[in-house]
Amino acid sequence: MDAIWLFAGMAFWLGLLTSVSPCPLATNIAAISFVGRSVGSPARVLAAGLLYALGRTAAYVGIGALLVGGALSLPAVSAFLQGFMNRILGPLLILIGMVLLDLLTIPMPGGGWGQRLGERAGRWGLAGAAALGFLFALAFCPVSAALYFKMIADALACRSPILLPALYGAGTALPVAVFAGLLAVSAQRIGAAYGAVARVEAWARGVTGALFIAVGIYYCLIYIYGIGPS
Numbered sequence: 001m002d003a004i005w006l007f008a009g010m011a012f013w014l015g016l017l018t019s020v021s022p023c024p025l026a027t028n029i030a031a032i033s034f035v036g037r038s039v040g041s042p043a044r045v046l047a048a049g050l051l052y053a054l055g056r057t058a059a060y061v062g063i064g065a066l067l068v069g070g071a072l073s074l075p076a077v078s079a080f081l082q083g084f085m086n087r088i089l090g091p092l093l094i095l096i097g098m099v100l101l102d103l104l105t106i107p108m109p110g111g112g113w114g115q116r117l118g119e120r121a122g123r124w125g126l127a128g129a130a131a132l133g134f135l136f137a138l139a140f141c142p143v144s145a146a147l148y149f150k151m152i153a154d155a156l157a158c159r160s161p162i163l164l165p166a167l168y169g170a171g172t173a174l175p176v177a178v179f180a181g182l183l184a185v186s187a188q189r190i191g192a193a194y195g196a197v198a199r200v201e202a203w204a205r206g207v208t209g210a211l212f213i214a215v216g217i218y219y220c221l222i223y224i225y226g227i228g229p230s
Helices: 002-019 022-039 042-073 075-100 113-122 125-138 142-157 163-185 187-224
Strands: none
Touching: 002 022, 002 142, 002 163, 002 187, 022 125, 022 142, 022 163, 022 187, 042 075, 042 125, 042 142, 042 163, 075 142, 075 187, 142 163, 163 187
16 A cells, blocks of 8 residues: 555656656647637636646546556556566666666657647647647657656556656646736736746756666666665
8 A cells, every 4th residue: 555655746746747848848838828819717727727737637637547557457567567667667767767768769750740630729729728738748759758657667567557747737837827827917927937947947857867766776686686675
């Protein structure tokens, strides 16, 4: 029981870190601003931001539930994960930490299709805010993909196809809702908030990346090489 809450807290943190990473953060602000110009009143801007955040959360939960639930429903995959998950996590954590520290670059296919489809959904105004969030969530960049994959690995490890993806989605939604509120109150304040978040994100991503590498090395020593306490 204690382990699931540790994984739950990590899932929320990874979602929060995803949302304030440069690529998703810029996309979120641009999308909310676009929708905000379309719907008019501050209350509707806030509603659009919340619907956009809900759309992003739904996408992350849906994909996570399919991946984790599908893997756990296959006996062979489930047995493999139970036997080798700790060995897999070590190298995985090291690779993700290297991505977060900009030591490794992951090429991402797609050519911006999510952004192009999102622009079309944005024309629907308030009704398209949730669809816009859903579509933009599918346009992964290297950092967001690495963080999401780490959450999926944790969800597989603790057999949680819904809770961890939902907490990850909630983490990604929180800054979006805050920026929507700032935009509804004052467009000028969102620029200052963006600069502050960007500075915090760089520090938080570096610390998280270093911790991932350290924990990954520890997992490799314990579960692959058998060095250390059993």
